Amino acid sequence: MSAERDLAGRVVELVRRIAGPQAQAEVVVTRSDLALARFANSFIHQNVAESGTTVRLRLHTDGRTAAGSGSLVDTDGLTALVERTRTAARLAPPDPAWPGLTPPAPVPADGIFDEATAYASPDERAARVRAFVDAAGGLEAAGYCRTAYRSGAFANSAGQSAVGRTAEAAMDGIARTGGSDGVARLCADRLADIDGAALGARAAAKARAAADPVELPPGRYEVVLEPAAVADLLQNLAWYGFNGKRYAERQSFAEPGAAQFDPAVTLVDDPLHASGLPYDLEGTPRRALPLVEAGTTRGVAQDRRSGAEAGTGSTGHGMLGGSTFGPIPRNLRLLPADGGTGVAAGAVTGGVSGAVADPDTAALVAGMTRGLLVTDFWYTRVLDPKRLVITGLTRNGVWLVEDGVPTRAVRDFRFTESYPRALGPGGVLGLGRTPVRQPDRVDGAWWEAPPLRLASWNFTGGASG
Amino acid sequence: MTEFDAATAAVQAALDAGARYADARVMHRRYESMSARNGDIEELTQDESIGLGVRALVGSSWGFHAVPELSEAAAREAGRRAAATATASARVPGPAVDLVPVEATVASWASGCEVDPLGVPLSDKGDLLVRATETMRAHGADLAEGLYQIWDTAKWFVSSEGHRIDQRIRECGGGISATSIGDGETQRRSWPSYRGQYGTTGWELVDSLDLAGHAARIAEESRELLTAPECPAGETDLILGGEQLALQIHESVGHAIELDRILGWEAAFAGTSWLDLTRLGSLRYGSDLMNITIDPTIPGALGSFGFDDEGSPAVRRDAVRAGRWVGVLAGRDSAAVAGLGYGGSVRADGWARLPMVRMTNVGLEPGPHTLDEIIDATDDGVLMDVNRSWSIDDKRLNFQFGCEIGWEVKKGRRGRMLRNPTYTGIGPVFWRSMDMLSSEIVPWGTPNCGKGQPGQVGHTGHPAAPARFRDVRVGVRA
Numbered sequence: 001m002s003a004e005r006d007l008a009g010r011v012v013e014l015v016r017r018i019a020g021p022q023a024q025a026e027v028v029v030t031r032s033d034l035a036l037a038r039f040a041n042s043f044i045h046q047n048v049a050e051s052g053t054t055v056r057l058r059l060h061t062d063g064r065t066a067a068g069s070g071s072l073v074d075t076d077g078l079t080a081l082v083e084r085t086r087t088a089a090r091l092a093p094p095d096p097a098w099p100g101l102t103p104p105a106p107v108p109a110d111g112i113f114d115e116a117t118a119y120a121s122p123d124e125r126a127a128r129v130r131a132f133v134d135a136a137g138g139l140e141a142a143g144y145c146r147t148a149y150r151s152g153a154f155a156n157s158a159g160q161s162a163v164g165r166t167a168e169a170a171m172d173g174i175a176r177t178g179g180s181d182g183v184a185r186l187c188a189d190r191l192a193d194i195d196g197a198a199l200g201a202r203a204a205a206k207a208r209a210a211a212d213p214v215e216l217p218p219g220r221y222e223v224v225l226e227p228a229a230v231a232d233l234l235q236n237l238a239w240y241g242f243n244g245k246r247y248a249e250r251q252s253f254a255e256p257g258a259a260q261f262d263p264a265v266t267l268v269d270d271p272l273h274a275s276g277l278p279y280d281l282e283g284t285p286r287r288a289l290p291l292v293e294a295g296t297t298r299g300v301a302q303d304r305r306s307g308a309e310a311g312t313g314s315t316g317h318g319m320l321g322g323s324t325f326g327p328i329p330r331n332l333r334l335l336p337a338d339g340g341t342g343v344a345a346g347a348v349t350g351g352v353s354g355a356v357a358d359p360d361t362a363a364l365v366a367g368m369t370r371g372l373l374v375t376d377f378w379y380t381r382v383l384d385p386k387r388l389v390i391t392g393l394t395r396n397g398v399w400l401v402e403d404g405v406p407t408r409a410v411r412d413f414r415f416t417e418s419y420p421r422a423l424g425p426g427g428v429l430g431l432g433r434t435p436v437r438q439p440d441r442v443d444g445a446w447w448e449a450p451p452l453r454l455a456s457w458n459f460t461g462g463a464s465g
Numbered sequence: 466m467t468e469f470d471a472a473t474a475a476v477q478a479a480l481d482a483g484a485r486y487a488d489a490r491v492m493h494r495r496y497e498s499m500s501a502r503n504g505d506i507e508e509l510t511q512d513e514s515i516g517l518g519v520r521a522l523v524g525s526s527w528g529f530h531a532v533p534e535l536s537e538a539a540a541r542e543a544g545r546r547a548a549a550t551a552t553a554s555a556r557v558p559g560p561a562v563d564l565v566p567v568e569a570t571v572a573s574w575a576s577g578c579e580v581d582p583l584g585v586p587l588s589d590k591g592d593l594l595v596r597a598t599e600t601m602r603a604h605g606a607d608l609a610e611g612l613y614q615i616w617d618t619a620k621w622f623v624s625s626e627g628h629r630i631d632q633r634i635r636e637c638g639g640g641i642s643a644t645s646i647g648d649g650e651t652q653r654r655s656w657p658s659y660r661g662q663y664g665t666t667g668w669e670l671v672d673s674l675d676l677a678g679h680a681a682r683i684a685e686e687s688r689e690l691l692t693a694p695e696c697p698a699g700e701t702d703l704i705l706g707g708e709q710l711a712l713q714i715h716e717s718v719g720h721a722i723e724l725d726r727i728l729g730w731e732a733a734f735a736g737t738s739w740l741d742l743t744r745l746g747s748l749r750y751g752s753d754l755m756n757i758t759i760d761p762t763i764p765g766a767l768g769s770f771g772f773d774d775e776g777s778p779a780v781r782r783d784a785v786r787a788g789r790w791v792g793v794l795a796g797r798d799s800a801a802v803a804g805l806g807y808g809g810s811v812r813a814d815g816w817a818r819l820p821m822v823r824m825t826n827v828g829l830e831p832g833p834h835t836l837d838e839i840i841d842a843t844d845d846g847v848l849m850d851v852n853r854s855w856s857i858d859d860k861r862l863n864f865q866f867g868c869e870i871g872w873e874v875k876k877g878r879r880g881r882m883l884r885n886p887t888y889t890g891i892g893p894v895f896w897r898s899m900d901m902l903s904s905e906i907v908p909w910g911t912p913n914c915g916k917g918q919p920g921q922v923g924h925t926g927h928p929a930a931p932a933r934f935r936d937v938r939v940g941v942r943a
Binding site: 034036037038039040041042043044045046047048049050051052053054065066067068069070071072080081084085088089091092093094095096097121122123125126127129130133140142143144146172173174176181183249250251323324378379380381382383384385386387389391392393395412414416417418421441442458460461 | 499500505506507508509510511512513514515516518526527528529530531532533546549550551552553554556557558559560586587588591592595607608612644646649650651728729730731732733734736817818819821853854855856857858859863865867885887889918919920941942943
């Protein structure tokens, strides 16, 4: 971290020298070591690693703002970055909404960090793939095992500085048989907590139970959504609802203070619940942000720009691309029923008996007279941002549940549903006790939830039309 | 040390560490984007990145390593680590890997560019976006947005088979969109498409789009849509504008003919394909009007290049000829597995990413009609244009698209504007129902095609024109 801290300080000093003391500079230095072993048809077909340091500079001078980044960290590279960003700022149109720099504020010290995960070898990732493939018991297996290490520093010309480091591991895989897939995925702070064999066995059991699916007519069904499917709900709520920019533009459904959700729903963005950098791209300390408490919407995420516009200030959600996409909470937790069981988030419970692969899901399924058990959602896209109407498909296993028992596998459905409506008052019939942390497509973001039983989900078509 | 020297050192180090084949790409990319909202500049970003990625084949296993340094020591270490990663891959080995032959080439290539987009003054580019967004606000848009993006990429490719290729590819484009917000819903109109039109060209492309000239119209349309009737639900004849058909091609043909998907290499994430290699050459994909090519040689189209990222030269091939499936997008290793003789469609989105099968320009050849003729010939249908949402299953069969705008078509005339137009179907059924196709081809550029783990963003081109499809289900809603 000290190397990154030195680099950030050097860039702030370079800005002072080249652009003058009146220039406001914000510097983020991130060193990354990212590695991912990918497998398909039960062998590793892609295995990659990258190392590098990125320096990101945002500069505001004479009422104008520009940002830039570079991967060259020698003196020439840093000087070139500062000079071209200063030139861009001079030529840019005025920026009357510039919110100013983050003032000095204490940033939490290093939280969860596992050295062994940060420096994991290709062999350690491959070993987990081997275990997953072996546990699939002859079924075709596909997926990935990845580790990510980031060490970073922030400095600005207003005197704010911060350092941090993070390590994360994730595995996501499917087992396949006769056109039916089963999935298991997990994100953890330690690679040691990723059990390839347990995940492979779960995926295989689900795949076998998904064989010979029947097609059911579209319509509204009661559902139990497994954590992988719930993660999609959280992701879309975060991107399009709890996003301060979209809220300010009146494109979000969110109405702080209103009981928009079922009382069983409590959502919090909690970046320090797992390994993560303790500051955002603008140097604001990251902290837990309640979004929904017992069904009542409490707030939305803000970066400095959207927070200034809203008059609330930043909530620590400055992110790359934030000016365009808005500040997005990316560490969302749907809190489990009764505060959960105390089981470490992400632990995949045992029981690989088939469609219902853990006791938590079993408890929810047992209460359903007639409905569907849905493992995963796929390719979800927004039809109407204001009501957050989403279309997408089921994937990796759907089952008809009758009198509390999965009776047959069902072919995939297309659905068209308003997510806030589905989670609205009276919509949640049950919530599991054991949250499972699901990896995002990029490290640093994750979605943690227990399984969820909903009164109604609108399936608008079968996979065959 | 030159870029070629660094790439050569990396390849040699991989061979020294036991690789039987290795290749390396040095890439230097400059990126600039500017966005405006409601008459103000929202963000101006200029990024620059340079580095080297090396790929090593040890036995039947691949490894890849990337570093942001071009010193000999760093390049050699990257080569060594790529080979070590390949060795680790052998803990879970696959079948023997072959590469279809490609002539070892020493060459240079550059995309066409009349006006260097990075040379256009920032103030001019900013003024364009500010002016267009101000106009949209003045004509009723609650939210007026404009964007341009520029990529200037130089690459140097070296393989252990003797390739030594450098390329410079300049890409740019932009667009505007107007959003009107009503009670409980929003309506958006964009020009020429949401987040814009892109190509391997200079700034002349953005000039030709006349963003400011379309600003007032799309703002007014977005407001008008708030009170327009809903697109009716049911089965009807569907006329798609060229921009929407480009995305239809991308999603339901382009991804479906990616050989890595067909072989199951993307099964856990992007998905597989409904296509079965045993039916290549015989499968009826669409109607006789459906002629789709894979063509990275189209000047100015976003998926164009001189050589792909395995050193294969750009070659035009048929994907669908007279409705019959005849070709795939392939790389050297996937082609060898499938018993095909060609690769040529492998690209990486930067030095830090593994080259993989990607679309180039996948699009339609012109049909015999015009849009006016198609409307004239339609007794009862819906015309939809400009994509708003897209979703398709993991086999690339079941799709549902939403468009920004629709119009009734009755007795050969375009009638009332319709809001929230959507349509859904099954790929081959849909394509077999295409009975009219316009000759008004535009090479639409898609700069945001996601694929791979870690994720890569591909730039693809899709020549497309308006077309008519029979008996399509429209008006799906929650």
